Amino acid sequence: MRLNAENVQRARDLIAIYPRPRSALIPILHIAQEQDGWLTEDAMEHVAELLGLTSAEVYGTASFYDMLFTEPVGRHLVSICTNIACLLNGGYELLEHAEETLGVKPGGTTPDGEFTLEEVECIADCGRAPCLAVNWRFFGNVTNDDFDTLLGDLRSGALRETVPPHGTLNRVRRDLTAWAGGVPAAQAARQQVEAKWAAAPPPVSSPAPATPPTPPPPPGQAPAIKDDRGERQPASQPASEQAADQAATVEDKGDTAK
């Protein structure tokens, strides 16, 4: 599907903050993926039109990244890690169980369009191996029983708050809207950075190559992506508390099993 009016506006806002339209390609692809759950041909062609690129260029970029999907994906993308830590802790067994339960091989989607299963490399939750992610929300120490419970909860909608449909960018969206909330916001942010640079002492002129001063990190602005874990992130929406409990339960059970 082509981007809807709201998303076209978001795309235009993004394009406006870059010196070259092309730079907005990946953020806009995320928006397109949020809209449809994956990148349809129509969406990629529309993005190409918006950026003045050819569809082939958009497709080339989209196909490069594992988190952008050019084939249909179910509402829940179940990514099971089989890298070393998970392998030693039963990652492959978990994957096999998932294949049997869902009736699809990695890369496949259940006929009802609910689940797509994939085997992934390390997703950086080795402390709780074997781990998996559903729509990039993490679940650790997953036993077969936990997995079945998780599927049930995902199907029933009990985890709707924690695990939104595939493609949803709630966290990234918050970051983007600060910038893409409009060109004025972007300009204000840029002016802030430039003011900081202007205030810095000029480089010492000497025959030795002067190292440019590194701008101090913006105060109190920790990178947001790092704590993107459903169960540990203090829920920004109160409604997700129940879901967080659910996830915690999974974790607890895993511990007991060990």
Added chain:
Amino acid sequence: MAESTTETVTITVDGKQVEAKPGEMIIAAAERAGVYIPRFCYHPRMRPVGMCRMCLVEVTGPRGPVLTPACFVPVADGQEIVTDSPKVKKAQDGVLEFLLINHPLDCPVCDKGGECPLQDQTLAFGPGESRFVEEKRHWEKPISLSDLVYLDRERCIQCDRCTRFADEVAGDPLIEFVGRGDHIEVNTFPDQPFSSYFSGNTVQLCPVGALLAKPYRFKARPWDLEQVESTCTMCSFGCRVAVQSSANQLTRYIGIDSDPVNHGWLCDKGRFSYQWVNSEERLSAPLVRKGDELVEASWGEALAAVAKGVKGAIDVHGPSTVAVLGGARLPNEDQYAWAKLAKSVIGTDHVDAQMGDGLPASVVLGLPRATIDEACAADAVILLAPDVKEVLPVLYLRLRSAAVDGRVPMVELSPRSSGLTRYCAASLGYRPGEAAAVARALVANQSPTAEVGGVSVEALTAARQAIGGASRVVVVLGRPSLAESAESVVEAAAVLAGLPDARFLPALSRSNVLGALDMGLAPGVLPGRVALDAGRAWWSQAGAWSSVPETAGLDAAGILRDAAVGKIQALVLLGADPATDFPDRELARQAVVGAGFVVAVDTFLNESAKQADVVLPAAGFAERPGTTTNIEGRVTRLGQKIVPPGTAWPDWMIAVELAARLGGDLGVETVEGLWDEIVQFAPSHAGASRAVLADRAHRDGLVLPLPFAAAAEPAEEPAEPMDPTAAPGIAAVEAPPADFSTAPAAVEKMERPGMIEFRAPADAAPLPQLDSYALRLVVTKPLYDDGTLVQHSPALAGLAREPRVRANHYDLDRLGLGTGGRVRVQSPRTSFVAEAEVDDGVPRGSVALTFGEHAGALIDVSQPVIDVRLETP
């Protein structure tokens, strides 16, 4: 550092001191010094990417010798480079073993086998054995990327050459790397083919057999091919090609890297046009009309019939009732022979090689000429020309590169948008017929205050800014539309000629049309860029011509007009097909019927030839030696590789024979003799002797006239070596053979006449008022048209698209036609129904159509512009 300001830097390659240009890459400097560094992704005409790692060499830096990609690191003074150390060998072994992991060893059935850089470099630099025992990755064997190109993804080594070419050079990034890691492949967007005019170049660039030309696939093995250097004559740009043949059949062309011309690139029309030469439908024997039918005859019978017909016309009505139309397809020598036959032996000046789509010879020859390189390095370029992407595709590549990489500002005066519009600083979409007014506003001292010729003040201001202060302006000059008269374009050119130091690059695309003008195949001129009156004494006394016509003759439109009313008794069509090729098809059809006696000298029995009384088969491309002239006046040599079909003759031989039968004598018996005579007497060609042209230092040809005689002396310096991996398959190409035993010394009997100088013509006639329901017609030529040669090249024939009526959405809406669909096109002459399409590249008030049957019916060459109405059918 002080060194950075010097002209060259000194580097050490394998212990040898080498001078290098600052900024060039190690791989290029080493190659010039005779050290070949293996490579796959590096290409001298594209930006380096460091993709394949095959060119790793050791470069000594602060940390000692380090393995460095030679294609990606520029030279620096004092750099020490080792290309053959054990460490380098090991790296090469490793890289090749890696590249071969997934490469199928299907060389015996691969088109590239035998000329494959991967094959050759594996043999020369590879480990000899692979340790890889796992299964190779598999893809569906060849998939179609476009109508002309197959892709075999299993063979691809991901060097990025084709994708870089499509993006950087052609500006059509329609193929990309898709996926990543071992899933990577080159592909298009689903269901969007690689429909680029330049797709064939990717086949030539590919260092493995991944990209294959459909017409050549499985047709030949490289070691069976013979090849010779030549120049493509499908348009007048003059791309150098290696013509390859096997068993008297042309098999393919490969672009040769000629620095001043084509940089190794070819358009697909040129590349695959060899097919028409091989066509089964070529004329192979003379035909003579017997009653209603053309029947095969011997040459003696056919030539006797021609002589009888032409002589009859001369004897009864005088020589000025004979006309020769066409000749742009011929090599220079043949054109000279025909010009001499027509103007000296027959005595008529009704000779025109341009078919109503060109400009008067006095304008083209008189205006100061720019070279292609000058255009690409100008301060500003003004385009008053047809869409160069369609008519001179490789000129489009050069100009595009000048605009994108060289930041040359370009201003376009065109009645509709073109392929270059997106690279122009300003595009002035003028109303047909009003180019001169727009040109005046462009060069005027005061800024415009009101719209001129349909061009807004803003656009004019932007254009004036782009060329403001430019001291070297090059104007690319041709006919932007076939539906507006040449006079209005000439008037605009005269205005632009007033710019300081303005030079002109003709955008006349018809094969060797510039050679034809130089050789006198146009009314009012004699060979050597001399006007009829100025050169009469020279050519008739010193120049071995028996006589020169008294008065200037008619151009193509005039000839056809006279023929239609029976004033031309004998019409010779010299590779011309006015019935389908002349803009005004109605007039052309009447002329072919109306002329008393029609002779067609051609390669195919085209529409006009079918009406002829005698048809003489002529030799085609690669079937004869000779020279050709490109848009900048560059003369290059043509190579012969095969023999003509049946008894077809080269055109010059037909002229010599006819002259004898008409009681005259051309005085030459060989093609070499013709060139010698041209060089001896044509003022523009002085010094360009066969020996000079054949010199390898002049392998790119010579731009005429030579600035002074000494410039043509054989140069000492050898030409740059050809990069064997840049265009695999042309390493063994040879120049056409040359024999100088008969070359005469230059004779100066009297002072040579001066060459034509441009004089501003009288202003064109006023235009009719455009009524508010009518739209002014714009007719352009597409690359793939319904012409004889394209239609006899099976690979290209299907690429010609049905012409569409195109208009601005504003006009379609205004006329109640919505977004197009079927519309009725109405003109005083004709009316037809066609498909219409919204195209905002067409300015308001105009309607565009590509040349073909419909456009040919609309155009009336007696009118300066054509107004049509669009209605619901």
